[in-house]
Amino acid sequence: MIHLADITRIFQMGDQSVYALNKVRLNIAVGEYVSIMGPSGSGKSTLLNIIGLLDQPDKGCYELDGKNVTDLTKDEQAQTRRDKIGFVFQSFHLIPRLTAAENIEIPLILSEIPPDERKSRVVEALHAFDLQSRAQHRPAELSGGQRQRVAIARATILRPKAILADEPTGNLDHSIGAEVMMLLEALCQTGTTLIVVTHDRELSARAKRHIGMRDGKIVTDTS
Amino acid sequence: MNTIDTLQFAFRALTAHRLRTFLTASGIAIGIAAVILLTSIGEGVQQFVVSEFTQFGTNIINITPGKITTHGGSLGAIGSSRLLTIEDAMALKRSRYAQYINTSVMGNAEIRAQGRSRRVTVYGQSPDFPNVFNMSVSTGQFLPADDPRNPRAYAVLGAKVRTELFGNTNPLGEILQVGESRFRVIGVMAAKGQVLGFDLDDTVYIPTTRALEVFNREGLMEINVAYRPEAPVQAVTDDLHRILVARHGREDFTLTPQQQMLNTLTTVLNVLKFAVAALGGISLLVGAVGMVTLMHIAVSERIAEIGLLTAMGATRTRIRILFLMESTVLSTLGGLGGLAIGSSIAWLLKVLVSGLPVSTPWDYVLGALALSVLIGLVAGVVPAMRAANLDPVTALQTE
Known part of the structure; x- marks a missing residue:
């Protein structure tokens, strides 16, 4: 599913080159549940951004779903993101002026799915994430857990191959965070690859495979 | 999307x-x-x-005496331009493009009738004047087509002059004194109102030759030639120019097509x-x-x-x-x-x-x-x- 070969990402900080990622090799199979842990600045977010095609490596080769995606144009990257990857963010990133239902609908609009089908798929998603009663509420009127559920519904509505979650429970209290993780894990059980970046040990422990990072390198990889 | x-x-x-x-x-x-x-x-x-501007028609060429040019030598050596005369107008009438010709002189004069007097603008015009300028007569008739060199002493009143001097009585056939000369009133123009600041109703129209006598003038102020609308303005101008140059020997007049002014x-x-x-x-x-x-x-x-x-x-x-x-x-x-x-x-x-x-x-x-x-x-x-x-x-x- 995901093959990273010698991925290197360098940031220029003034006249210094900082290796955010240094020759990272990583293979993730379809349906895996992977957690990436490491201290701040270890490169875990950069790794996630590169897997999610939001950032491009300076060196190395990235193969996603059997296709080399290292040298795609910006538009091709956008299309690949849309069709294959769902993002879940720590701060939810819901559009404040749109209702929960409309937020969930955005990916469908971007991929030009006809309105009728959009409506039924949104209803389905609202149902799946137990948000029917909140459909017409704006993000400001929702609790943190509800917001993250909306965000997950949005990330999964196009049935992506992989879900990339960056500290998905970082802004939620413990029990709500656990509920949200159960939703993500349920998706993983249906064959979606789930990659969670966190520095929360307990959260990381839930995954089947644990990757530890330090100074731009993978230092542990245990299943 | x-x-x-x-x-x-x-x-x-x-x-x-x-x-x-x-x-x-x-x-x-x-x-x-x-x-x-x-x-x-x-x-x-x-x-x-x-x-x-166009209510008087657009197919008019105005001819005025004198040519606006800058001369190198002294003005005296070239001499003054010849006047525009009734005879010039009669010659222009023979142009194949000319439809109507009007000769125009204007001035201020005291007019008297019925024991009242008034100072008004007096126009010396030709019988074709109403045709050239789309004017109409409300009572009686406009100046008759006499010999332009010796027309009868008839006058046509502007609407305002008529009410001012004659009130509600019928002015036709009455005597009107313009300066020292006496005219018989034969018509009243339809009211026209003010046009670009001129009150066209506070006027009296008399034959051009008579007006020249009243104002003691030799030459016309302006000749207005109305040409057929379908005629090309350049051809008309050229033809009029040719006729006048033949008569005057040189170009000592100015042709201004209305169309040009309008443009x-x-x-x-x-x-x-x-x-x-x-x-x-x-x-x-x-x-x-x-x-x-x-x-x-x-x-x-x-x-x-x-x-x-x-x-x-x-x-x-x-x-x-x-x-x-x-x-x-x-x-x-x-x-x-x-x-x-x-x-x-x-x-x-x-x-x-x-x-x-x-x-x-x-x-x-x-x-x-x-x-x-x-x-x-x-x-x-x-x-x-x-x-x-x-x-x-x-x-x-x-x-």
Whole structure:
């Protein structure tokens, strides 16, 4: 599913080159549940951004779903993101002026799915994430857990191959965070690859495979 | 993402900040309203002036004595120009293009009748005068077609002179004294009102030759030649020129086609109209600056949203179109508002202030609307480019 070969990402900080990622090799199979842990600045977010095609490596080769995606144009990257990857963010990133239902609908609009089908798929998603009663509420009127559920519904509505979650429970209290993780894990059980970046040990422990990072390198990889 | 979805997205973004959207759109609306209002007045004035000017017909060539030129030597050596005479007019009448000829002399004179006297403008004109200038007689008849060198002493009154001197009594057949000469009244002109400041009703018309005697003049002030409308103005001018040069030996007169004057007038009025529209354009420009500011604010506020849309697979082109669409929708709304305000004020002016020439030119209205759409596009370009070129990773880190 995901093959990273010698991925290197360098940031220029003034006249210094900082290796955010240094020759990272990583293979993730379809349906895996992977957690990436490491201290701040270890490169875990950069790794996630590169897997999610939001950032491009300076060196190395990235193969996603059997296709080399290292040298795609910006538009091709956008299309690949849309069709294959769902993002879940720590701060939810819901559009404040749109209702929960409309937020969930955005990916469908971007991929030009006809309105009728959009409506039924949104209803389905609202149902799946137990948000029917909140459909017409704006993000400001929702609790943190509800917001993250909306965000997950949005990330999964196009049935992506992989879900990339960056500290998905970082802004939620413990029990709500656990509920949200159960939703993500349920998706993983249906064959979606789930990659969670966190520095929360307990959260990381839930995954089947644990990757530890330090100074731009993978230092542990245990299943 | 199809057009309807894009439009809807832009609309939602605008309605999320109603007051801000309303104020910015008002800036554009005021600009568009100003453009429409000012051009409406400009157009009205132009139509008014041109119609005042053309009510006497446009197929006229005026001939005046003297040639406006700059001479190198002393003026005395060349001598003064020859006068324009009744005989010149009679020769011009033989031009194959000439339809009607009028010879004109004017001056101020005291007129007396029925024991009343009045100082008025006295015109010496030819029998063809009403035909040349589209004038009409209300009572009696105009001057008869006598021998122009020795016409009978008849006079035709302007409508105002008639009421002033004769009141309600019938003036036909009465004696009118103009200066030292006596004329018999044979007609009264239809009322014409003021034209470019001249009261055409406070006048008396007498035969040209008689007027020359009254004013003790040798030459005519002007010869007016009306040519057939289908005749090319250049050919007519050339023909008249040839006839007069043959008679005078040189060009000591000036031919001015009415059409040429009209063209000059139209050019002047067009410049005026444009200048007035440009004044409105300045307020439109101010509105546009407000729009650019708003779009920049909108992009800055929504950096995280742009990052999110990018993460969800929106291409750079899509982001650019979203913001361009937003500014265009905003400016178009403003433009439509301005259109409504501008044309209703123009209409109100026309209804309430009678005599104010106001006419809304529809091509300007459509132009103004197109302009507001264009302003939206232009105002949105830089902010939209900025939005599209954001790095998604940084954008997503923005709260």
